[in-house]
Amino acid sequence: MAVEIIKKVYRPSSLVGQVYARPYGSATAPMPIGNVLELALEHSEDVQKQDDMTALGGGTHAEKRRVKEVLVKMKLADLNVVNLARGVLGTAQAIEAGTVEDEPHTATLGGLLRLQHIQPTAVIVKKGADKATATPVTAAGNYEVRPEGIFMLPEAAGLAYADKLWASYSYGAYAAIEALTTNAIELELTFGGLNEADGGKPMVVEIWRASQGITKSLALINKDFGALDVEGTVLMDSTKTGVGISRYYKASMA
The missing domain is CATH 2.30.110 (Pnp Oxidase; Chain A)
Known part of the structure; x- marks a missing residue:
């Protein structure tokens, strides 16, 4: 009960x-x-307390x-x-999977190319003054693909400081929080x-x-x-x- x-x-x-x-x-x-x-x-x-003032010794009246x-x-x-x-x-925001072609960047050896999207796959990096005439750069010895972007190796043989780069890649679905x-x-x-x-x-x-x-x-x-x-x-x-x-x-x- x-x-x-x-x-x-x-x-x-x-x-x-x-x-x-x-x-x-x-x-x-x-x-x-x-x-x-x-x-x-x-x-x-x-x-809130009210003092007892009616007698010696004090105390709380209310x-x-x-x-x-x-x-x-x-x-x-x-x-x-x-x-x-x-x-x-x-x-x-829910970001659906997609692809990016020829995202522009400038090379800094030992630095990160922070891509617009995370966890890139099928990455192709090209070097050239414009995307139409740019030529591919091999990953080996030049860069590493990481979840946060593309890391330019400090000792990259095929890249130099301030080279104009173009990155193409795919990315999976993810969530972005502003x-x-x-x-x-x-x-x-x-x-x-x-x-x-x-x-x-x-x-x-x-x-x-x-x-x-x-x-x-x-x-x-x-x-x-x-x-x-x-x-x-x-x-x-x-x-x-x-x-x-x-x-x-x-x-x-x-």
């Missing part, structure tokens, strides 16, 4: 589970965001407490396109928790409306696993009405 659940005292907690998100106000299904290493709600208060804010904090282990775009306030191009998104979050310390009993927490700010850092070279530390503010959801109905979040426990 539900009353027995409410009366239960033994309730140690060690939660794991899935976190789902969808844009606030959206009618689409909440989608899992991947492995979340840490998820927490942090409450802060504005506490106190007023109001919640200043509730923060939601997450450590995201999966740096997928959606999480990364939200974490850097970016916009994501950082700092949008406002912080507002999300509806659902945590489907399972209590490992209490027989796997479920605990579902629904956060009706929360902003998500930019990640504190984006580790690009790191000997440990990468993660995104993000946080936001739990905001009032004016669509939630009624006596005893929270406009911020709800926890349901079995």
Whole structure:
């Protein structure tokens, strides 16, 4: 019976589970965001105290407490396109596979030709004043094809500084994220928790409306696993009405 659940005292907690998100106000299904290493709600208060001046020794005559804010904090282990775009306030674009012919560059021995697209294949580099009369340059001893572009070998025999180059290549589909191009998104979050310390009993927490700010850092070279530390503010959801109905979040426990 539900009353027995409410009366239960033994309730140690060690939660794991899935976190789902969808844009606030959206009618689409909440989608899992991947492995979340840490998820927490942090409450802060504005506490005002009135001194007791009626007797020696001091003390508190009255106190007023109001919640200043509730923060939601997450450590995201999966740096997928959606999480990364939200974490850097970016916009994501799907780039379909294609080919490029005679992309212009200037040679710098020991330097990188940063191509317009990543992970090039079937690369042909030509040298000449214009693409119509340019002649192919062999890769061996002159350049290396890398995911980030074409690296000009310092000792390249068939190339010289400031040579005009023309690169043709193919590339596969990929995603591009332009950082700092949008406002912080507002999300509806659902945590489907399972209590490992209490027989796997479920605990579902629904956060009706929360902003998500930019990640504190984006580790690009790191000997440990990468993660995104993000946080936001739990905001009032004016669509939630009624006596005893929270406009911020709800926890349901079995």
